[in-house]
Amino acid sequence: MDGFLNLNKPAGLTSHDCAAKVRRLLKLKRVGHGGTLDPAATGVLPIALGRATRLLQFLPGDKAYRATIRFGVKTTTDDLEGEILTAVPVPTLTLEQVEQALPQFQGKIQQIPPSYSAIQVQGKRLYELARAGEAVEAPIRTVEVFQIDVLDWRAGDFPELEVAIACGAGTYIRAIARDLGNFLNSGGTLASLTRTASSGFLLKDSLTLDQLSEQIQQGTFCPILPEFALEHLPAVNLSAPEGKRWCQGQRIRLHPELFPAQACRVRHENGLFLGIGQLVEPEDIQLNDAEVEDSASGNGLILSAQVVLVPEG
Template identity: 70%
Template sequence: MHGFLNLHKPNGLTSHDCVARVRRLLHLKKVGHGGTLDPKATGVLPIALGKATRLLQFLQSDKAYHATIRFGVQTTTDDLEGDALKADPVPWLTLDAIQAALPQFQGTIQQIPPSFSAIQVQGKRLYELARSGVPVEAPVRTVEVHHVEILDWRSQDFPELDVAITCGAGTYIRAIARDLGYVLGTGATLAALSRTASSGFSLSDSLTLETLESQIQADCFEPIAPVLALQHLTEWRLPADEAKRWCQGQRLPLAPTLSQFAYVRVHHEDGHFLGIGQPVCAEAEWLLIPKLVFEPQF
């Protein structure tokens, strides 16, 4: 079995837990996920099955979230899972003040990841260092936040803001919540998070673990074909003789019009998906090299 599963991750499970559950349900050794979600976060968790695990790196990188930010509260983890550092009511906070501050969190921004995150520093995860009490500075990262839209606002002692965020890979929504609170002088933390889209998969098409189990029991589960998950890549078809040579590792001449792409989706002339090609320039000639041969016909 090779393909993808658009899993709706439930509250309370880690991304690793979900992979383990899928592995047991499908009796499949090779299972991986694209983009970690925190245990309390829900929503789209792309799962790769079988040989499709090799394709995770080529999926779309943009993601979308619905988040709830609570003001007046600060925690060690920048969400409600951590210990409280501050909890002071801020009923005076207005939506106008938030709207004025939000533009600085859109576009290309600098972000310090939460101390409790999976980023590696000196060979160890930040959350491992934080739990052991080792003081360490998280490296500043440049991330892309495409759009932030206000969905709802609840004015109260600890006001809450619901937002929809679209962003690039590596963006921490917890850090946006924390930094927005800092700019407003109130402190803030992430109260809830749902990923509504990731790697080209959407929440509306996702399957819960319960639905997946039911489909497996009914023998009607069908993984998403790799080629459907790679539709964002430009297709390049090869005649039979060239397809065979390419699958054997040979470089082939490439149309200069495709040189603008980092990768292309390579197919046999009959439509069969062969793998991922990478355009390279060698001695003023554009060539297509095999980056990943997925399933040769030969």
């Protein structure tokens, strides 16, 4: 079974836990996940099944979230799962003040990931170092936030802001909550988080673990086809002889309609998805004698194999 599962992750499970449960339900050895979600978070968790685990790296990185930020509170983890550092009521904080601050957190921004995160420093995860009591400064990263839309405002001693956030890969919503609170001199932490979209998968199309189990028992579960999940990549169609050669690891000469250094979907002329290829300029690689002779016949790109899903034959 090769393909993808759009899983609606429940609260309380790690992404690794979810992959393990899917592995047991489907009786598969190879199961992986893309875009880790914190245990307290819910929503879209892309799961790769079988040989599709090799395709996770090619999924688009854009994500979208629905988040609730609570002001007046600071925690060790930048969400409500951590120890409360300070809790100071800010009843005078207004939605207008918050809306004026939000543009500071859109576009390409510098962000320090939470101390309790999966980023590796000195060969260890930050959360491992934090739990061990080691004070390690997380590396500053450049991330991109495409849009932040206000969904709701709940005034009070510890007011809450509900927002929809569209962002690129690597963005920590907990860090936005923390930094927005610091910018407003109120303190802030993430109260809840749901990922509504990830890698092209949408929450409205996702399956819960219970729904997955039911479909498996009924024999109706069908994984998302790999090519469907990779539609954002350009496609290259090969003739039957070219497709066979490519699946055997040979590089194929192409006309220059596409851009070099691109990953692309490789398809048989009959529409069968063969795998992922890489387009490169001939001068960027060492060609064999046959490819050198072919290269002399005209301009073009070389299609090399990165991930082949269809075996030779």
